[in-house]
Amino acid sequence: MSNKTIQDIENRIASLLKRSDLSVTESRRKILHLFLEQPGALAHGDIERKAGEKFDRVTVYRTLQAFVDKGIIHTIPTADNSIRYALCKDDCSAGHHHDHHIHFVCTNCNNTYCLDDVVTPEIKLPKGYQAEHVEVVVEGVCKNCKG
Amino acid sequence: MSNKTIQDIENRIASLLKRSDLSVTESRRKILHLFLEQPGALAHGDIERKAGEKFDRVTVYRTLQAFVDKGIIHTIPTADNSIRYALCKDDCSAGHHHDHHIHFVCTNCNNTYCLDDVVTPEIKLPKGYQAEHVEVVVEGVCKNCKG
DNA sequence: GATTGTTTTGCAACTATGTTGCCTTTTTAT
DNA sequence: ATAAAAAGGCAACATAGTTGCAAAACAATC
Numbered sequence: 001m002s003n004k005t006i007q008d009i010e011n012r013i014a015s016l017l018k019r020s021d022l023s024v025t026e027s028r029r030k031i032l033h034l035f036l037e038q039p040g041a042l043a044h045g046d047i048e049r050k051a052g053e054k055f056d057r058v059t060v061y062r063t064l065q066a067f068v069d070k071g072i073i074h075t076i077p078t079a080d081n082s083i084r085y086a087l088c089k090d091d092c093s094a095g096h097h098h099d100h101h102i103h104f105v106c107t108n109c110n111n112t113y114c115l116d117d118v119v120t121p122e123i124k125l126p127k128g129y130q131a132e133h134v135e136v137v138v139e140g141v142c143k144n145c146k147g
Numbered sequence: 148m149s150n151k152t153i154q155d156i157e158n159r160i161a162s163l164l165k166r167s168d169l170s171v172t173e174s175r176r177k178i179l180h181l182f183l184e185q186p187g188a189l190a191h192g193d194i195e196r197k198a199g200e201k202f203d204r205v206t207v208y209r210t211l212q213a214f215v216d217k218g219i220i221h222t223i224p225t226a227d228n229s230i231r232y233a234l235c236k237d238d239c240s241a242g243h244h245h246d247h248h249i250h251f252v253c254t255n256c257n258n259t260y261c262l263d264d265v266v267t268p269e270i271k272l273p274k275g276y277q278a279e280h281v282e283v284v285v286e287g288v289c290k291n292c293k294g
Numbered sequence: 295g296a297t298t299g300t301t302t303t304g305c306a307a308c309t310a311t312g313t314t315g316c317c318t319t320t321t322t323a324t
Numbered sequence: 325a326t327a328a329a330a331a332g333g334c335a336a337c338a339t340a341g342t343t344g345c346a347a348a349a350c351a352a353t354c
Contacts, residue, residue: 023301023350044340056304061341063302077224077284104276115276121268123283128290129251129262135284136270137224143275170321170330191311203333208312210331 009036020070027055031063032072041076041086041103041112076103076112077135084112103135106142113142156183167217174202178210179219188223188233188250188259223250223259224282231259250282253289260289 013032017024030051034042048060064085067073076084086103101116120134160179164171177198181189195207211232214220223231233250248263267281 025302025350027303057340058305058342059303075226077226077228079222079224079282081224081228081230083226083228102270104272107279115273118270118272121270123249123265123268123285125251125265125285125287126262126290128293129285130288130293131285132254132287133285135226135286137282137284138270138272138276138278138280139282140272140279141277143273146275146277172321172331174332204311205313205334206332213331 009033012036016072020072022066022070027051027059027063028066030054031060031067035073035085035087039113041084041114043082043084045082047085076114076137078105078112078137079139086112086114089116103137104142105137105139106145107139108141108145111142156180159183163219167219169213169217174198174206174210175213177201178207178214182220182232182234186258186260188231188261190229190231192229194232223261223284225252225259225284226286233259233261236263250284251289252284252286253292254286255288255292258289 010029013029013036014024016032017028022028031047034047034050044060044064047064048057052060064073068075068085071088073085074088076086078084100120101114102118102120104113104115105111106113115138120136123131123134125131157176160176160183161171163179164175169175178194181194181197191207191211194211195204199207211220215222215232218235220232221235223233225231247267248261249265249267251260251262252258253260262285267283270278270281272278
């Protein structure tokens with residue numbers, strides 16, 4: 001990998017942070033790196049393990065909270081009660097997530113993926129219920145695990 | 148309320164437990180009561196608060212776990228990372244939940260409902276992904292809160 | 295590039311949540 | 325009524341998440 005590429009990633013991270021009114025600190029750059037490095041979602045525990053040797057537990061909590069607030073990442077609810085986080089696409093802004101895609105949890109490798117091309121379906125609710133947001137999580141076997 | 152009605156509920160609870168190969172104990176009856184008394188789902192915290200004055204914390208955990216294992220209740224994933232539990236319909240059996248209904252979380256009263264009549268839609272996944280289970284959680288305003 | 299005001303971090307202490315082993319009590323079956 | 329089996333309570337522990345405050349890092353200005 002060339003220096004130019006590394007520099008590109010750093011620039012991308014810095015501009016993402018600045019656009020969100022967040023100062024560019026080491027922990028924020030490190031955690032954003034983790035998200036950019038891999039395709040799926042990360043559980044809080046994963047992040048703490050990968051980044052936590054350098055940073056305090058509290059810093060990880062606060063960093064993730066800041067990223068959610070600013071619309072850089074979004075949370076994915078799962079059945080095992082461990083919140084997972086994934087990068088938002090560019091059209092998410094602070095406090096207003098446009099995440100109409102569905103999520104896929106692999107029962108084999110336990111990875112979580114955002115399927116950005118699969119749109120949440122319309123759900124017809126009983127009379128009186130008013131939908132604001134629909135969350136779809138599909139469990140199954142992912143592309144990589146399906147031999 | 149007549150004595151007969153109270154007796155009916157007790158009988159219903161006892162037979163539900165026996166059918167599931169669970170012995171009929173005070174804590175299990177109490178916790179089942181809580182579920183039957185109200186329409187929505189209960190978070191672990193709710194149950195501990197309502198039943199916990201009489202029972203140990205550990206007992207509540209183990210009771211809920213037993214109920215899930217036996218197919219008496221099922222879990223509902225939510226974005227705020229608090230597992231909620233709701234009664235299964237009668238066709239759920241041990242280890243094999245037929246919960247193809249969707250869940251509704253009210254952003255106003257914070258109650259969670261099983262919408263038993265709303266079936267989860269078919270989701271068309273990208274090539275290579277194989278679905279085993281689809282979970283749909285809708286957030287919005289419920290029937291009671293919509294003035 | 296040094297200085298100053300603001301933001302972020304690390305630390306410590308704390309609360310909440312969940313788990314495990316062991317002994318006692320309750321339940322079930324006989 | 326009694327014995328075997330199951331469940332509950334207790335204590336101790338492990339993990340997860342929060343808060344206040346002082347120290348350090350960052351951004352902005354000169």
